[in-house]
Amino acid sequence: LAKTTQPISMDSYEGQEVNITCSHNNIATNDYITWYQQFPSQGPRFIIQGYKTKVTNEVASLFIPADRKSSTLSLPRVSLSDTAVYYCLVGSHGSGNTGKLIFGQGTTLQVKP
Amino acid sequence: NAGVTQTPKFRVLKTGQSMTLLCAQDMNHEYMYWYRQDPGMGLRLIHYSVGEGTTAKGEVPDGYNVSRLKKQNFLLGLESAAPSQTSVYFCASSSRTGGSGANVLTFGAGSRLTVL
Numbered sequence: 001l002a003k004t005t006q007p008i009s010m011d012s013y014e015g016q017e018v019n020i021t022c023s024h025n026n027i028a029t030n031d032y033i034t035w036y037q038q039f040p041s042q043g044p045r046f047i048i049q050g051y052k053t054k055v056t057n058e059v060a061s062l063f064i065p066a067d068r069k070s071s072t073l074s075l076p077r078v079s080l081s082d083t084a085v086y087y088c089l090v091g092s093h094g095s096g097n098t099g100k101l102i103f104g105q106g107t108t109l110q111v112k113p
Numbered sequence: 114n115a116g117v118t119q120t121p122k123f124r125v126l127k128t129g130q131s132m133t134l135l136c137a138q139d140m141n142h143e144y145m146y147w148y149r150q151d152p153g154m155g156l157r158l159i160h161y162s163v164g165e166g167t168t169a170k171g172e173v174p175d176g177y178n179v180s181r182l183k184k185q186n187f188l189l190g191l192e193s194a195a196p197s198q199t200s201v202y203f204c205a206s207s208s209r210t211g212g213s214g215a216n217v218l219t220f221g222a223g224s225r226l227t228v229l
Contacts, residue, residue: 032216034216034217034218036218041223042222042223043117043203043205043220043221043222043223044156044203044218044220045220046217046218046219049217085155087155087156089216089218091216092216099144099161099163099169099216100158100161100169100171101146101158101161101216101218102158102171102172103148103155103156103157103158104155105154105155106155106156
């Protein structure tokens with residue numbers, strides 16, 4: 001199973017771009033990289049997912065280098081409401097995988113006015 | 114479309130009591146998971162299931178049992194509750210996306226359990 005490492009915490013100011021990097025050195029060929037956001041007293045919710053290169057949706061971008069040993073979640077122009085914990089999850093349900101999905105410690109993002 | 118529903122939302126137990134948390138999903142997902150989250154900590158996998166009738170151990174399975182008799186339901190049982198099991202429990206489900214193996218978890222709102 002791929003182990004993930006993220007910074008414990010990050011601070012930013014409103015309007016800035018925030019980049020959170022996740023390290024996953026032993027990622028498997030079939031593994032996807034998925035990021036989740038969690039607000040206090042709520043379950044995590046899906047933000048973005050990718051396999052390689054760059055993925056962009058309406059809330060974030062995900063950059064994955066060719067070796068796939070790390071990934072970077074980019075949040076453009078953050079606001080106070082982006083203050084949350086962000087988790088990087090690496091795994092898959094593909095052939096040969098058990099479906100076991102282990103979360104890392106997450107990154108607490110604090111956005112200041 | 115309810116998604117993932119957890120019951121109960123809150124429960125207080127005395128040490129040694131037993132209880133069952135119910136997770137129900139209406140998305141026809143094959144995979145279901147139980148995680149626990151202690152205050153200020155990350156999510157730890159307790160047990161999971163890759164299909165009806167199957168269960169498997171996660172990172173912290175001791176003190177818990179699970180059952181997946183129906184595809185839409187995943188039950189988490191505590192046979193003899195201990196204060197160390199005070200936590201917020203989250204259920205999640207996912208489905209393999211075609212043949213890609215991609216996993217997107219949908220989480221429930223959580224069940225807050227306090228063991229005195």
